[in-house]
Amino acid sequence: MKPTLDALRPCLDGAIPSIIATCALDGTPNVAYASQVHYVDAQHVALSYQFFSKTRENVLAHPYAQAQVIEPGSFRHFRLRLQYLRTETGGPLFEYMKAQLAGIAAQTGMDKVFVLQGADIYRVLDIEAVDPDLPPAPPLPDALLNLRHALELLDDAVDLSELADRALAALTPGFGIRHALLLMLDETGDALYTLASLGYTDSGIGAEVKVGEGLIGVSAREKIPVRINYRTGDYNYQAAIRAASPGEARIPLPVLAEPHSQIAVPLIRAGQLVGVLYAESEHDACFNHADEDALVVYARHLATLVSQAPSEQDDAEPAHTKANALPSGTPLRVRYFPVDHSIFIDNDYLIKGVAGSILWTLLNEYVASGRLDFCNRELRRDPRLPLPDFGDNLETRLILLQRRLAERCPAIALEKTGRGRFRLVLARPLTLNAAG
Amino acid sequence: MSVQLTVEQSVFLQGPVSINVAATRHDGWPCVCRAQGCMVAHDRRTITVLLSARRGHAVLDALDTSSSIAAVFSRPATHATLQFKSRHAARVVLKAAHRACATRYAQAFAGELVTLGYGPELGQGLIAIMTTGDLIALRFVPEIVFDQTPGPAAGQVLATA
Numbered sequence: 001m002k003p004t005l006d007a008l009r010p011c012l013d014g015a016i017p018s019i020i021a022t023c024a025l026d027g028t029p030n031v032a033y034a035s036q037v038h039y040v041d042a043q044h045v046a047l048s049y050q051f052f053s054k055t056r057e058n059v060l061a062h063p064y065a066q067a068q069v070i071e072p073g074s075f076r077h078f079r080l081r082l083q084y085l086r087t088e089t090g091g092p093l094f095e096y097m098k099a100q101l102a103g104i105a106a107q108t109g110m111d112k113v114f115v116l117q118g119a120d121i122y123r124v125l126d127i128e129a130v131d132p133d134l135p136p137a138p139p140l141p142d143a144l145l146n147l148r149h150a151l152e153l154l155d156d157a158v159d160l161s162e163l164a165d166r167a168l169a170a171l172t173p174g175f176g177i178r179h180a181l182l183l184m185l186d187e188t189g190d191a192l193y194t195l196a197s198l199g200y201t202d203s204g205i206g207a208e209v210k211v212g213e214g215l216i217g218v219s220a221r222e223k224i225p226v227r228i229n230y231r232t233g234d235y236n237y238q239a240a241i242r243a244a245s246p247g248e249a250r251i252p253l254p255v256l257a258e259p260h261s262q263i264a265v266p267l268i269r270a271g272q273l274v275g276v277l278y279a280e281s282e283h284d285a286c287f288n289h290a291d292e293d294a295l296v297v298y299a300r301h302l303a304t305l306v307s308q309a310p311s312e313q314d315d316a317e318p319a320h321t322k323a324n325a326l327p328s329g330t331p332l333r334v335r336y337f338p339v340d341h342s343i344f345i346d347n348d349y350l351i352k353g354v355a356g357s358i359l360w361t362l363l364n365e366y367v368a369s370g371r372l373d374f375c376n377r378e379l380r381r382d383p384r385l386p387l388p389d390f391g392d393n394l395e396t397r398l399i400l401l402q403r404r405l406a407e408r409c410p411a412i413a414l415e416k417t418g419r420g421r422f423r424l425v426l427a428r429p430l431t432l433n434a435a436g
Numbered sequence: 437m438s439v440q441l442t443v444e445q446s447v448f449l450q451g452p453v454s455i456n457v458a459a460t461r462h463d464g465w466p467c468v469c470r471a472q473g474c475m476v477a478h479d480r481r482t483i484t485v486l487l488s489a490r491r492g493h494a495v496l497d498a499l500d501t502s503s504s505i506a507a508v509f510s511r512p513a514t515h516a517t518l519q520f521k522s523r524h525a526a527r528v529v530l531k532a533a534h535r536a537c538a539t540r541y542a543q544a545f546a547g548e549l550v551t552l553g554y555g556p557e558l559g560q561g562l563i564a565i566m567t568t569g570d571l572i573a574l575r576f577v578p579e580i581v582f583d584q585t586p587g588p589a590a591g592q593v594l595a596t597a
Contacts, residue, residue, distance in 0.1 A: 016554075019508070021458035021468035029466055029506040031458035032584060033517065053591055068456065068468050072554070075561030077470060077491070130491055131565050137557065 003127050005042050008078055009289040010137065011069035012039045014100070014229055019068040020047065022058035030054045037067055037080075038097050039289070040121065045080065046093060048101055049118040056120070059084040065122065068130075073137030077130035082122035089118045092222040099218055099226045143175075143290035147298055150174025154302070159416075160309040161399045167277070167302050168198035174298075175291060177279045179256060183209060183216060184267075184275040184306075184396050187354060187387065192220055192276055195396055196403075197254055204254030205403040206351055209276075216276050219264035223273055227263040227292050229285045250349070261286035265295045267303035274303040309395065327426040332411055336360045336434045341386065345409050354393065355401040357385050359412075360434075362424050367432055376420040398422070437597035438577040441480040445518065445581070449474045449483065449509050452541075452548035457485055457507045457574070459498035459525075467494040472566040473541035474509070475534070482577050483507070483520060484528065486538045489570040496572060499525055505576050508584060512552055517584040518594070525576035535568045542566035 011018075018037040023029045032055050036048040045067070049056055059065055063084035070077055088094050098116040153170035157163035164182055171177035179199040183192035186208075194207040212221040219226045259280035267275040277299045279287070287295075335344045342352035343359055351359065361384050365371050376394055379385060387394060402414040411427040441449070455471035469492035471485040485507055489496065499505060505525035510517040546559035579597040584590050 016558075017454075017510075019456045019468055021456075021466040021506075023458075023460040023464070023466040027460045027464070027502055028504050028521065028523075029458040029460045030521075031456055031468055031506045031508045031519065032590075033508070033510060033586070035586070051588055051590065062464065064465050066458075066466050066468050068470070073557045073561075075558050075565060077565070079468065081465065134561060134564055 015072040016070040046119040079128040081126040087118040092224045143294040147294040164196035180279040200254035202254045207251040207253045225265045265299040269303040331429040331431045446476040452544040453509045461498045462501040469495040473538040519582040520578040522576035
């Protein structure tokens with residue numbers, strides 16, 4: 001029985017270089033290494049086009065080629081008869097190959113030299129197993145079983161905050177992942193913010209990534225999984241484009257300085273981007289194609305869970321509990337910049353955007369009336385908050401704010417007092433100041 | 437006319453390099469096969485590559501019709517790559533030296549890959565496919581040499597007859 005292209009996906013992960021043979025119109029053969037033979041679907045592969053080569057010249061004139069791919073772990077060879085169809089110069093497939101090429105380029109010392117010009121699409125007409133008697137490679141870890149284990153750990157999360165943490169924690173027993181981020185799309189649709197992280201010294205909660213920027217941003221913009229199997233120094237594909245300078249209203253992503261494997265998978269629900277799940281490793285080729293498939297399913301499931309969580313019934317009214325003792329000590333100097341709703345506490349950046357606006361509203365309410373108890377429903381209706389009418393992300397912003405406060409300013413805390421209700425807990429008095 | 441390889445090129449070709457040869461079938465389809473060893477003549481003007489008859493049947497059949505061959509040699513440790521082309525490839529009588537070369541080559545190439553971290557299974561697989569039972573020796577006179585080390589200079593002609 002002839003092997004299927006689906007069965008050859010381990011050969012197309014770039015671990016062992018593939019060979020491509022073509023011939024000129026006069027019959028002169030050419031044989032070259034292919035930087036990428038990328039799995040497109042069960043009938044097509046794509047080859048990267050970086051430079052105008054003899055291979056490309058040949059297939060444009062005579063669109064037939066043979067690729068030889070090798071299974072890592074067994075050295076079994078397979079030969080693919082290919083027919084060149086077209087070249088794509090943009091879109092999801094192009095972007096994926098461009099990102100992957102950055103990793104391949106770094107591995108071959110071609111960092112910043114390899115630039116993808118196009119994705120050459122070929123139809124696979126025939127596959128020949130060259131070594132049918134050779135035992136196949138040992139099976140890969142069962143990604144489907146890993147997925148099942150990971151999903152089981154999400155089952156009984158009590159709220160969105162717990163779900164976000166569990167979604168990352170479940171990746172360790174499930175997939176052996178030790179460094180990961182969960183980012184949510186903000187209300188503008190132009191940026192993602194970090195809601196939860198796993199395995200970093202600094203949590204990076206609140207760190208933002210622009211859509212289209214870095215590996216995470218490309219995954220978000222194209223709504224595709226992007227996986228790089230080798231360390232890349234390519235600036236464009238680092239998860240974090242730049243570190244924040246002190247005083248800048250920006251929280252740095254807490255990612256590894258030199259990841260050897262990276263994967264970003266979009267959270268998509270009903271065709272809409274909700275966020276991005278990102279994982280990385282210090283080891284080469286940590287994520288295979290089966291891991292990618294499993295994480296795509298995982299992220300889609302997670303997108304549904306995350307989207308459903310805020311729709312739970314909120315309690316109608318804020319709680320009415322006894323006021324705590326008045327805060328004491330040196331007042332915290334809280335400064336607010338309306339232009340981006342950023343908040344600095346004692347001159348240190350805390351947060352901006354919707355979360356910053358929420359905190360500013362709560363603190364003003366407290367200063368004006370002494371009020372400490374609030375509920376989500378009233379915040380949703382508060383005209384001072386820049387929340388969209390639908391899909392307001394209020395819950396995720398409150399979790400973000402709560403976590404950022406716990407890390408950076410424990411003198412101010414948000415404590416949950418019921419479903420959709422919370423209390424402002426202040427350990428020190430406040431001085432509020434809004435910049436003109 | 438032929439190209440005379442440099443001493444460095446001759447050493448490179450006979451080292452732990454990945455070797456693949458291509459030909460064009462009578463129906464115009466290109467075909468490719470992994471070779472399992474290379475010997476360069478003393479005068480450095482002919483190259484002999486060793487192929488398994490079974491694994492390389494398509495290439496060997498193609499060369500029975502048209503003797504044009506392309507051969508690419510690449511060192512995994514450095515990615516240094518050379519391609520040679522010739523219009524005159526032909527089978528030659530297999531000698532004990534060819535078998536010895538193929539055996540040495542398989543050991544050296546497998547060792548190189550394992551050193552690079554490819555894992556012992558891959559090395560064992562390589563040894564398993566590179567048996568010498570159906571070895572064919574193909575000799576050709578290189579007429580043009582290309583640098584194919586990855587990068588913008590790939591495809592540059594290094595020497596031509």
